[in-house]
Amino acid sequence: MTSSIAEQSAADLGGKGSILLRQRRDHATLDGLMNAWLAAGAADPRRERLWQEIVQLVFSHAFAEETVLWPVLRRVSPAGEELTAQVEEEHQAINDLLALVEKADPDDPRRDAWIEEAFVLIREDIRDEEDVLLPRLRDALGDRRLRRLGAAWEAVRRTAPTHPHPAVPRRPPGNAVLGVPLSGFDRLRDLAPVRGPSSPRAGRLVAGLIAAGGVVRGWKYLRRTAAHL
Numbered sequence: 001m002t003s004s005i006a007e008q009s010a011a012d013l014g015g016k017g018s019i020l021l022r023q024r025r026d027h028a029t030l031d032g033l034m035n036a037w038l039a040a041g042a043a044d045p046r047r048e049r050l051w052q053e054i055v056q057l058v059f060s061h062a063f064a065e066e067t068v069l070w071p072v073l074r075r076v077s078p079a080g081e082e083l084t085a086q087v088e089e090e091h092q093a094i095n096d097l098l099a100l101v102e103k104a105d106p107d108d109p110r111r112d113a114w115i116e117e118a119f120v121l122i123r124e125d126i127r128d129e130e131d132v133l134l135p136r137l138r139d140a141l142g143d144r145r146l147r148r149l150g151a152a153w154e155a156v157r158r159t160a161p162t163h164p165h166p167a168v169p170r171r172p173p174g175n176a177v178l179g180v181p182l183s184g185f186d187r188l189r190d191l192a193p194v195r196g197p198s199s200p201r202a203g204r205l206v207a208g209l210i211a212a213g214g215v216v217r218g219w220k221y222l223r224r225t226a227a228h229l
Helices: 021-041 048-078 079-104 110-140 143-157 174-189 202-226
Strands: none
Touching: 021 048, 021 110, 021 143, 021 174, 048 079, 048 110, 048 143, 079 110, 110 143
């Protein structure tokens, strides 16, 4: 089997736009954000912003994996069912833990411990994907299919839910039926409230509404392309 995608060049992974490069990019971004959060002191005002960026990326990334990547892996690899079931369990554990963090009072002494526990799970998930699951996609798919898969994954990731929703199924079509409407809600929730039409953030609210509508466009794009992946 192909070695970990962490050890390969861009050309080895299918070139610009490949799903393998896009996955590795997000994983590196997450790693940097987690390291920055750990390095920041408890009183550092950047810490909460970093945490929100981590949450948004974790959930949009995982939703796109479960919607686009893992169904393909189950089709092309004899071990796909077992491997994706394992990573879906990891995703559910992360989802449940981050839901606890979101519900906790900011001064709850357990909150930081839960966040650090989540970081351990996220790093384990990254290693499982880069060392085991994604190399099997590299073995099974040519460069062109990897790039097409990357485009479908990106379309869904950009309009996916950005917060934990433990009750949403991990597999399509159930994840889309429940997750797509929640995505629009999440992206509006990520914006600060607008206090009036002259607010400088009014434009951001409009952008959020556009992003919410983009969820439907992203899902339609996936449905059109899924049969050819």
